[in-house]
Structures are given as C-alpha cells and as structure tokens.
Amino acid sequence: MNVAVVGTGYVGLVTGTCFAEMGNNVICVDIDEVKVETLSGGEVTIFEPGLEVFFERGRRENRLRFTTDLAEAVEAAEVIFLALPTPPGENGSADLSYVLDVAEQIGDLLAGHPDWGYRVIVDKSTVPVGTAKRVTAVMEASGIEEGVHFDVVSNPEFLREGVAVDDFMKPERVVIGTSSSRAGEVMTRLYEPFVRSGNPIIVMDEESAEMTKYAANALLATKITFMNEIANLCERVGADVDKVRRGIGTDSRIGSRFLYAGIGFGGSCFPKDVRALHRTAHEHTYEFQILDAVLRVNKIQRRVLVPRIVEALGDEHGRLDGRRIAMWGLAFKPNTDDVREAPSHYMIKDLTALGAEVVAFDPEAMDTTRAELGEGPIGEGSLAYATSVYDAVENADALVVATEWPEFRRPDLVRVRRALKQPLVFDGRNVFDPDRMAEAGFEYHCIGRPFVAPAIVLDEVDDVAEA
Ligand SMILES: NC(=O)c1ccc[n+]([C@@H]2O[C@H](COP(=O)([O-])OP(=O)(O)OC[C@H]3O[C@@H](n4cnc5c(N)ncnc54)[C@H](O)[C@@H]3O)[C@@H](O)[C@H]2O)c1
Structure with missing residues (x-):
C-alpha cells in the first residue's frame, strides 16, 4: 500500500520505517529540512535499537523516502498518518496547532485535486477526545466531503x-477508531501483517480510541507512582520495596511490570499525557483527583535524591560548592537518547544551582543533553561530560545513578571505589545490590530498600531549581 507519514520524529520515523519493512511504499514528510536531508543521506536521526537495519533496507529497496513536500506525499499515498507534536499548551492541555495546520493543508490539497481520489487521514499523535471530529471539520472547511474524499481515523x-x-x-x-467501514477496511488491511500471531485489531469509535491512549498512559504513570510512594513508606518503616514488588507482582490481577520504584517517570509522553487528561477532565467539570496526586508525587520523586546528597555532602548552608558529583545516566530511560523531562536533568539543575560540578556519562544521551543544558558553567556550578563510567567517577565526591542502562549494572566496583574521593553512591534506579555495595565498602543510598533515611522535608528542594 502507499503510505505517507507527516512528522518524522520519534513516532513518525519508526512508523514509516516499519510500514516500509512490511512491503509498503512510504513517504515521510517533515518541515525540518536538516532532518529530511540527514535521513535522505542515509543517517538515522534517533537512537532506537533495530531501526537502522530496517531503515537501510527500506531506502535501498526504494520503499522509504523522505521529503519536505507535503503535496508530493498526499498525491502518492492512500493513507496519511499525522505523527506531529502535541506539546502541552499553557494550561497543560495538548496543543493541537500542528495537527490542525497540517489537516488544513491536506484539505486544501485534496480540494484542489479532486482527481487524486479518496484518502484516509490517521491521527497517530496522542490527541484529546474530540480531535478526529475537529480534524474532519478543518478538512471539510476546504470544501471536501467526509466519506467521499476522505475519512479521519x-x-x-x-x-x-x-x-x-x-x-x-x-x-x-x-x-x-473510526465510524467509517471504508476507512476501517483500509486500516485493517494495512495492519493485518503485524498481528499474524493473533493479537487483536480493536475497532471502535473515534472518541473511545482517543481516550484509550490517555487511559493507558495515565494508568501506567499511576502504577509507577504508586510503587514510588510504597517505596518512600518502605524506607520509613524498614521494609524492602523490592521484596514487596515480587510479593505483589505474582498476583495476576496486579501483574509484574511497571512495579519498579525509582526517581520518577519522565519522557515525552507520561508527564504530558497525564497533564492533558487531567486538563480534559477539568474542562468537563470533573476533578480527576488521582491524576492530580500522580503529578504532585512525581514532581517530588524526581528530586528525591537531592536532599540526601545535600545531607551527605553539603556545607552548613546546604551548599555543594566545590563538590564534584558523577552522574551515570541522562536519558529518561535506557535504550534511548531521549532526555525530555528526564529526572537526571531536574537533578542536574538542582545540584548545579547549589554550586556542584556535575560530571555526566550516558551511552547515548550526551549529545541530546548538551543540546538542552549545554556544557560548562550552569547555575552556580558546572556540567561536564565524561568519556566512560570510570572517567565520570574520577575524583568525584559521590556517584548518582539516574538511568538503569544495562552497562551500569555490573561495573568493576573496586575501580569505582578507588576513583571516588568518598565511597558514596546514590542509586536512583536500584541497579545495585545493597549487600554487595556494603561488602565493597560503599555508603549506599537507594530507593525503598533499607538504609537510614535522613529526615528532610522534600518540598524544600522544589524552591531550589525553580529559582
Ligand atoms: N515518543 C513516543 O514514545 C510516543 C509514543 C506514542 C505516542 N507519541 C505521540 O506521537 C506524537 C509525536 O511524538 P514524537 O515523539 O514523534 O514527536 P517528535 O517531536 O519527535 O516529532 C515530531 C516531528 O514533527 C515535525 N513537524 C512539526 N511540524 C510539522 C509540519 N507542519 N509538517 C511536517 N512535520 C512537522 C517535527 O519537525 C518533528 O520531526 C505526539 O503526539 C506524542 O505524544 C509519542
């Protein structure tokens, strides 16, 4: 089938490349000329395991192309995916301007070329309930007719x-999500090869499909946050969250995934989608109280290590001037270079605001961090980048683990201890075993597993980085 993907970012590039791998002819569109040039030149613009092989095959066999020309793509494709940004607007609601702008342009193109025939326009972006109807209305304003010239899915x-x-x-x-059987058939034909093992293609109305995405992300963010609060309580009552996780994860009603405690969720989706759903509820005069709590708890959790670091290394004013802190992990989670809303970045801002020198290492996310936070002086301290895990800890006063990359799990602990000025480790992702750390001579702090928790009011750190 002939497919277009408008917006060649994270979702768009994966979507386009995977459809091409399944034998479809795909044109990916982006307004970012540099990105299109880079991709057309054969270079993948994001780090994502397995993507490069499909990308190279798709390009070599001429099934995967990139352009800045929307008209070329709309002419060629019967199915047009919108994988455009939906960033949070001022009040937390999703900003639909990218999606609606492109919908309007597609509407104009179809209105100007009635000979191009019927098109299925697919909202792949995460969009609030009612967006499919708004996209339809914007396109109809160009003078074309739903069901005849196009359908929105x-x-x-x-x-x-x-x-x-x-x-x-x-x-x-x-x-x-579609109420058009014609569009439903096109979409089912496109996706059937992906579900040959029997996983379902679930067809429903547009509104329920839109809500499904938000419900999924909000529930997952809630599950993580719930475990983070259990972990915080474990620390205070002397229980071990890891044992609790295994104890409850074997209950099939609960399930074993998404139960790992840590320094909060980040990334481009959970924070944004939870806020957007919370906002949608508010706009419909419903106060979604659980989501309110999830957002508040996560805001504190992503900085939960900062007061512990200050307790261990701060001067009498709670400052960290002259302290060097190694940070392993910058990406919001392993196997990505994505640093949007990464807890590491919140911590870097807090620690440097207190005068610390942070030396960071991440296997993939140092360039993306450099682009966002820069290098050298930052706040009242500084940020530098190391060449390896061992380079980062050299002469540092403490090690902080912010992302659970596999390579952080089994370092040479003797080498780490020798390199550190003090054997002090703050493990925000529970990657190390507390007993082994004790044996290796470290003072080890982690999340929700027995150690002596300092009596610090967590809210106090908010003011530091916000300033
Ligand atoms: N990243 C994820 O893991 C993920 C997962 C599921 C859903 N989503 C949702 O998918 C959507 C896209 O997310 P993303 O992470 O891929 O975003 P992204 O920022 O990585 O990519 C968006 C792309 O759209 C391009 N763009 C902007 N305006 C354009 C225009 N007028 N025409 C053509 N291209 C344009 C940008 O240049 C960028 O390359 C969002 O709604 C997001 O919530 C993301």
Missing part, C-alpha cells in the same frame, strides 16, 4: 521508546 500509538521497533512490528493490540 484515530490510531493511537503504544510503542515504547527503547523497544519501539519490536512494539511496532508485533503490537499487543492495534486500536482503530
């Missing part, structure tokens, strides 16, 4: 960064 994307290619090629389910 909601097809939320559930891929996880880091395993996005696998998730796209073997989805646990495909959700298609």
